[in-house]
Amino acid sequence: MSEIQMPRLSDTMEEGVISTWVKQVGDKVASGDVLVEIETDKAVMEYEAYEDGYLVKQSVSEGDTVQIGAVIGVIGDSPDAVPDDSGSGGSEPAQESADEAGEEAAPAAEEEAAPAEAPAPSPGDGGDGPRPRTSPLARRLAREYGLDINSIQGSGPKGRIVRADIEAAKDGGAREAAPAAPAAKEERSAPAAPAFDDGRDSEELKVSNVRKVIARRLSESKQTVPHFYLRRTIDAEALKGFRGQINEQLASTGAKISFNDLIVKACATALKLHPAVNTSWVDDKLLQHRRINVGVAVAVDAGLVVPVLHDTDRATLSEISTRTRELAGKARDGKLKPQEMSGGTFSVSNLGMFGVDSFSAVINPPEAAILAVGAMRQEPVVVDGEVVVRNRISLELSVDHRAVDGAVGAAFLKDLAEILEEPMRIIL
Template sequence: MLVHRKSHIFQKPQKSWHQLTKILPTSAKQIDSLRCSPKYTLTPLIGPLKTPSARQNFDNFHKRIDNSRCFQKRVLMPVKILMPALSPTMKEGTLAKWLVSEGEKIEAGQVIAEIETDKATMEFEAVDEGVLGKILIHAKTAGVKVNEPIAILLDDGEGERELEEFLSITDKPTITDNKAETPNEDKIKSNPSSLPCEKQQDRIAATPLARKIASINSIDLSLIGSGSGPNGRIVKNDLLKLLDSAPQVEMPGHYTETSIPISPMRRVIAQRLVESKQNVPHFYLSVTCYLQHLLSAKKKFYDCLETKVTVNDFVIKACAFALDKNPAMNVSWEGEFIRQNQTIDISVAVAIPDGLITPIIFSADKLSLSSISDKVRELVDKAKMGRLQPREFQGGSFTVSNLGMYGIDEFTAIINPPQAAILAVGAARKVPTVSGDAIVVSDVVTLTLSCDHRVIDGALAARFMQSLKKAIEDPVIML
């Protein structure tokens, strides 16, 4: 916002317009010096610019002002702080906590709030410095739309007056043409039934107690007609008689229910899984793997290296091995094309109180088993505390979902678009098997692969499962 033309000018006190034109600066640098000098103040220009030379001098001065970088700085004005979009799928979120208070000075890059997105709780940093003038959305408010104003940022020198003026301007309702929706007053007067229900109820003669009983029981007083009170006034007894005469509905049994608000994360999970099931043609392959050698290697890791690894860590490593052997499985459906992923980034499904999140083990094929184990533990801890960063859970080319710790023998999982496959891991269990002519007890696990048939054919998925089974049953080949 620049100085209004022909209405204001930087003027030195006790200097006439004629004197001022003689000392006009001739460069942007000089204008900057003039602007910042305490000797000059912004005052109304007294008297019209009558002579052509005066008007020409004023215009030249104003052109130099327009080109000055000093006048291109932001004019003091409050700024709205908007709800940020902290993930590609985020449409709304929960303002979990404010970390600054009204009136507190904040710096650019300072964390001012915590936002619960559809994936995790994330920190929100200020992009500009100033003073937090007013909080518009308070902490623990859910369903805040992206780009909705959540606070007002004041600049240095601004106060309550500027804040009130700003709010009065921004809060003014938009004027729209409502003539088509406005009822004709003459028609309303001639036809009382066209009035809203509340207006009709107000015109019915009834005692305040009768109105309250009618409101609680959703009774339309206009249907009662004349009451038993003076001049046909509806009284309490009229309502009680009406309620007593109503047929009683016998309830099948006493029960209670509670409405649970839908969190942003749960809403997005629901939308994505419905989209996946409706649009992605799933097919499934299952295989049972023997765990004798894997469990032996797991014990040696702990005994020799004092490294605690889990069966799931072996499965993640085996998936990376199988994807490397079958790169056509490492793809994503993008609608108009198929993306061939160049790195093997495996997402690991983690259950958290509000839903499910899938942190990523990047370049899993290049990591050792112990590195995968350490990374999984780190990501699981961060996920449960809601401290994952977007780069740690957005993307991935293949997902592993394990419910074995809950004693689930086998299950099928829903693909996480745009990925093309997900592996469901069941519990390690003992089963009787035939070894030669003898029946022995063996440790086994059932793995079920869900595939997107648009990009993965049955034969390709079968070859992947063969490679996966070999790596699980003989882990030496992948270590």
């Protein structure tokens, strides 16, 4: 048997939530099959099996939060393999009798041996605990039939709920159930004090694991990373014309370059000129990154994710455009792979499409900087002594002062602005 452990599916993941078990207990599993969908700090991701066999145990239930490395299930060589609970750390009680295959092999013998009325299980048997004794198959069938397994009386050994009990409950309770233990006298409790009405008519919403991690990491970033901010507004007339020319040339291919694609490529170009910005401060060590991997912030229903364009400096504008759209689509569908969200050395966050003039972005550790991009605006400016209307974009660079000095960040932003104002430099 092989234990399935909660994997590390992103570089910042510390725990995961079991979103959906794709394979159920007793199902045959082939290497490469999706076993379970796991909600990480960035997205809901599929976890695949690495070997053939049968899923013989789900150690945790859907919705449970599990630390990395904890056992979430067991794969066996046959569907009737019975795993033990040693070291599993799971939330399910040990299976004390055969599961799916065992129940199918000897249901008649079990029914003949069992008396018509089985005694109620004792506390030591685990029958009156918060979760009844059940076989994996019984739990699976109860879910499929839409039955509340806690309301079904078990007729198996020690009051265990078996498949026959589930089938009987589905058919209207044809199978005689064991009598329940006499209920303890209900204690009268004091009435609860009415909740304070603050006048806001509030409702507590379910918080996704992605949202929890976003909150934690942003708090950590602001508390542990000494930010400083550099602002500059660029003249975007040449950039707008350059984009129009490129898209006209690419019209026959179906590709289309966005302003954000141009900005991402310009950032990669500027990072080559200023490698001191392409660094990270980690555990009192300054790391110089040889590769330039630009992350692009994408808003999704669960929050914000940052897929990474690896080796952005080597990619063409068409490649950046195509890859960005692919990753954004995967992000919205929750299908990003760990390697598609890891290894960033710099990030770009663009809220221009929402009409935001400018904003301050929070650094995504361990990166040393992030560029915030505002909307393109037509503004009156003085050119050669005359007031004219020009397209302009506001940029703001957030920088980790531990890794990058102010003058270094300012020089980077200066060259970035000049590259965007002379956009041929983006592709040269």
